[in-house]
Amino acid sequence: MSSLPAMPPLETGWWVVAMSKEVPSDRAIKIQRFGRPMVLWRADGQIAASWDGCPHRGASFEGAAVRNGQLICPFHSFAFEKGGACTAIPCDGPEAPRRGLQLRSLRVKEEVGLVWVWVAPGEATSDLPLFPAMYGTAHCDFSALFVAPWDLVVETMLDFAHLPTVHARSIGAGMNMAIQVEHRSTEGGLVLWSPKNTPEAEGEIEWKAPASWQLRLSPKVVNVAFFVPVDAENTYVIFRFIQSFVTTPVVADLMGWLANLFNRRVVSEDRAVIEGMARTLRLFPQQDRLVAADAPIAAFRRARKGWLNPAKSKVEEEAQPAQESHGS
Ligand code: FES
Numbered sequence: 531m532s533s534l535p536a537m538p539p540l541e542t543g544w545w546v547v548a549m550s551k552e553v554p555s556d557r558a559i560k561i562q563r564f565g566r567p568m569v570l571w572r573a574d575g576q577i578a579a580s581w582d583g584c585p586h587r588g589a590s591f592e593g594a595a596v597r598n599g600q601l602i603c604p605f606h607s608f609a610f611e612k613g614g615a616c617t618a619i620p621c622d623g624p625e626a627p628r629r630g631l632q633l634r635s636l637r638v639k640e641e642v643g644l645v646w647v648w649v650a651p652g653e654a655t656s657d658l659p660l661f662p663a664m665y666g667t668a669h670c671d672f673s674a675l676f677v678a679p680w681d682l683v684v685e686t687m688l689d690f691a692h693l694p695t696v697h698a699r700s701i702g703a704g705m706n707m708a709i710q711v712e713h714r715s716t717e718g719g720l721v722l723w724s725p726k727n728t729p730e731a732e733g734e735i736e737w738k739a740p741a742s743w744q745l746r747l748s749p750k751v752v753n754v755a756f757f758v759p760v761d762a763e764n765t766y767v768i769f770r771f772i773q774s775f776v777t778t779p780v781v782a783d784l785m786g787w788l789a790n791l792f793n794r795r796v797v798s799e800d801r802a803v804i805e806g807m808a809r810t811l812r813l814f815p816q817q818d819r820l821v822a823a824d825a826p827i828a829a830f831r832r833a834r835k836g837w838l839n840p841a842k843s844k845v846e847e848e849a850q851p852a853q854e855s856h857g858s
């Protein structure tokens with residue numbers, strides 16, 4: 531019997547769990563996020579989300595039909611509306627009481643072609659962590675799965691020092707090993723920049739909690755990415771190339787496709803390193819000693835502690851720990 535995947539905690543914030551185009555209009559899809567099965571469907575065009583599992587007998591909604599805006603359970607055809615309330619129990623007749631059956635619904639939004647879900651308990655307390663470049667510009671997406679914990683993948687995206695080594699034949703070609711990187715905290719995130727390349731006001735990399743990341747290549751070209759745990763050991767990432775200088779649709783699509791061909795190569799360069807790190811750190815978590823150039827990673831870890839546990843984080847910040855270590 532196979533064991534259940536490890537379940538990471540349900541962290542606060544709006545998480546991108548899928549691309550809009552992955553959710554059809556006539557049936558539910560099942561995905562795995564935070565170690566738990568989740569279903570997405572459309573009720574009269576509007577996106578809906580719930581942890582998977584029928585409240586009658588626990589059947590999965592994977593591939594379940596959607597009729598008249600209602601999600602229909604594949605086992606006994608009980609119907610559920612967008613908010614999760616049961617609206618029909620056909621086996622007990624049309625007048626049967628609904629018995630308060632309710633899906634484990636999740637708050638969900640659809641914006642800029644992405645499906646955003648709030649998984650943590652309690653009310654949603656922040657806006658969607660979007661970047662202005664995501665509105666009104668041509669884009670092209672692809673997704674990737676990393677066999678590595680979520681925080682390792684995000685930290686690599688905040689790591690300037692690996693560029694001239696891991697990406698020596700792509701984005702890091704010709705870069706100086708003695709990388710200069712500065713960072714500052716923003717409200718709900720971090721901005722990183724190399725003083726040689728980019729003024730502080732613009733930054734090169736921006737991260738917005740919990741999981742939105744932007745790489746600014748020029749004022750009109752950016753890459754963004756969104757990271758979400760599949761479970762404790764796997765991370766799903768959606769990458770998006772955005773440009774605003776070509777507006778002819780066919781040419782813009784071709785440009786996006788070519789850009790992502792290159793971006794996929796960069797991601798595969800990262801994948802080899804990240805997945806190797808994940809294997810090492812699972813066995814030897816202490817193999818994680820940050821140096822000066824890793825200051826943005828230390829800042830990310832402090833920020834993450836802040837959103838996981840604001841009170842504890844404040845005490846630790848005042849104590850100023852001398853050594854950052856992985857596994858917060
Ligand atoms: S298990 Fe879903 S209707 Fe019976």
Ligand SMILES: [Fe+2]
Pocket residue numbers: 686692696697796800
């Ligand atoms: Fe990289």
